[in-house]
Amino acid sequence: MNRISFALILLGLAPFLLSCGSKPNPRTLVMIIESSPTNLDPRVGIDASSERIHELIFDDLLERDEHLNVRPALAERWDIPDRLTYIFHLHHGVKFHDGGPLTARDVKWTFDSMLQGKIRSTKTAAYRFVDRVEARDDYTVVFHLKEPFATLLWNLSDGAMGIVPYGSGDEISRQPIGSGPFRFISAEPDKEVIIERNSDYWGEKARLERVRFMVVPDTTTRALELRKGSADIVNNALTSDLVLALEREPNLEVLHGPGTVLNYLAFNLRDPILKDVRVRRAIAFAINRQPMIEYLWRGFAQPAASVLPRQSWAYNAEVPGYDYDPQRARQILDTAGYRAVGGVRFHLTMKTSTEETTRLIAAVLQQQLREVGIALDIRTFEFATFFSDVTSGAYQLYSLRWIGGNEDPDIFEYAFHSAKFPPHGANRSYYSNSRIDALIDQARSELDQNARKQLYAEIQQILADELPYVNLWYLDNMLVHSKRVQGLTLNPSGNYDFLKTAELAP
Template sequence: MVIESSPTNLDPRIGTDGQSEHIDALIFDALVRRDEHFNIQPWLAQSWETPDPLTVVFHLRSGVHFHDGRPLSSKDVQWTIMSILNGKVPTVKSQAYRNVDHIDTPDPLTAVFHLKKADPGLLPSLSDGAIGIVPAGSGRDFGLHPIGSGPFRFVSQEQDKEVVIERNPMTWGTPPAIERVRFAVVPDSITRALELQKGSADIGVNALTADQVYAMRNDARIVVESGPGTILNYISFNTRDFVLKDARVRQAIAFAINRPLIVSALWRGRARIAESLLPTEHWAWSSNVDAHEYDPTRANALLDAAGFKRGRDGVRFHLTIKTSTDETGRTLAVVLQQQLRAIGIDLEVRSFEFATFYADIAKGAFQMYTLRWIGGNEDPDIFRYAYATASAPPHGANRGYYSNPEFDALVAEAAVTPSQSGRAAIYAKMQQIVAKELPAINLWYLDTVIVHNRRLRNVHLSSSGTFDFLREATVDQ
């Protein structure tokens, strides 16, 4: 399988990039899993109950063992979460469990979470992709030689070259049909396409450009499978910037972007227009928000009303957008540059190697940037993480320092509302606020696209672009 980059850390308590989380989900098991509508279902925990708002009791599945033969027990659940909270491992995931006070283990198959305050977001934070259960005693270097209980066990890894996993014969579920998987790190998309075409690689998930997928669609040796995905392209604004602090400017930029044209040209139609952070399949998604269809006349009127008149050269003001050196990110920025020029905005594009780019946006050193949400936008707590005043770096991803007291009050209300229907109504209000004020522009949800050779069968698409299909896929010999 070809992947774009090495996982940053295979300790599920630490790794937050897409490669780490997708491979971790094969090596480790979570307490619970999310279904296609992102509702919580049993996994390691066969059941749970909440005797009061501050207590959650999990009943674990019996007969589960780690890859080294140790039985998985409630002590391992306790260690996994508390090692995050007590600083035994360096991780940004501690915010997800900030409301956990302590965990009791009255017997090997019972874990009792005691909370500081009610937290409806706890279960999603304990689900697949968010965390996996590690053996008690796992330390800071655990990610170099991870030991989980999942359907595959870790074999080896070499930075910027490969990660190798193999079938776990002791899995408590159905053993995978595939015996061994090598994740080959191939940063260049052209090389990834060539590896797939010549058969030296079997599969890639969201690993090729839309043009490459289009070119390979009629190759008799290749199968292209695609479906609606949840990965979200977005543009974020620095709301403390002199120009961008005016919501009318942010709205004007949204109306100036011809998203259907970009989806058609850059993505060959393999994307869905987005107006919310949440995917449309999500139980908390709301359609009752301001839409931003392409309307340059309205965009010009908003900029005029905000006091930014055109100069003699037709330019109202200058902005800079930052992106990584990823090919599609740079191409998107150039298209935005062209489209914003039509409404009098001179947009400068600056692209950087990913580590430098991410360091800049994490400390707020930008006016605009474009990036993707991968997985994080499947949990409605994303609204707190991305837009709450208290989530400004280093406490969250509110990198543009957006602040709205009404929005913050809704975040606090959602945190203590027990019913899903009640929280859905609150999240609908949040979506209305951010769709109006636009601390960021949600562009489109990318389709999940899997390209594989024909000997690989029983490949099931995941809207999240995960590698879970490897649990059930088969290979013709």
């Protein structure tokens, strides 16, 4: 029995498994999410549910376009008189959901509360180069930097830091008050979050009256809720097989398009075998992505050649890839002196979590590497143990995903700069290259975007040659919705911006 047939059988059990379900309110869109947001304070919450919901409740100074460039939002324009000074001019007439005006004092408080330790947040590190924030007048905010930091604009956009009212403390996590297109109504952990349209919104008003985010941890149950009409939308929270099965339902539609989530394979460069770049290149040539994309993702993924997504303004399309070529992999290993004995050149161990897809990836890699004489052993652990081993360097190979973090080219510093070995960053491969370090440092302080793009292009060329990672594929965004929902458009980042334009058919 194939996986799609099994998915159809599960969906056929819907009347028996979910016979007590109720139809959604005709004026309320019901969207299923995998887990409750941990904290809706935009200064604190970093899990996907928190960030995507608080983006609807709070406004940022800037937003991002389809190429991940920043553009005006709360700040209608900005000036950079020198490399250490950013001046933002706010829209007039913006109000918080409690009716209070949003001014420069609120912006200053939002950042001061983190930088001065009034609010404890891991996001504080993103603003480590901010010296102070000045409210020059009600509608002018000035950021003074300690050193040039071109990524500042990105860190002020779309979900990075929504503006909270002056004086807001921990209580805002329980009763969020923002200025966004939706206002917070209620939340019950592990059950739901409810938001309503902000009729006084300063920008384009939402068409939906109310949105209920329904927490459903189980993947099959999410599909069943959609099928029986108890929910309207599931976004990137179903298996590919279930999406294909639901595509056959007469009352449902499927939207899918290119996304930015990256699956990658990482090497520990401190390992005596994997520190040899020839071994890493041979492994890259030995990997055949296409059957994995077809089998694991049913075609809902695209091969990747860079950590950056293709939509990024800094993406280098000229970077050479490693097309499947097992014969070349064998030649490289032979030349490097790794001759096969009894069909095996050497053993490697790949650690994985218990998550099904990761284990399947490892199993396919095991088979493909065997074809070139590499014996891959697989060790599976609960995620906490697995991730602890990864961050402490107790591994040879592992596979994870970048979700959102790879949309800004600052990812190169976080993941590949030699100053960012754990616990100071995510250079978990222990990759070190003085040229890469210099390029990253230069790009961070370069304000001209064209010049930055050239620096990032060279970084991508070097990384493709030296291979601390093998970039596997970008996952497509997949949104399944009831036909009563109209006006939906997918965002490459997979956030919930589509709720700002969606509407319910009468």
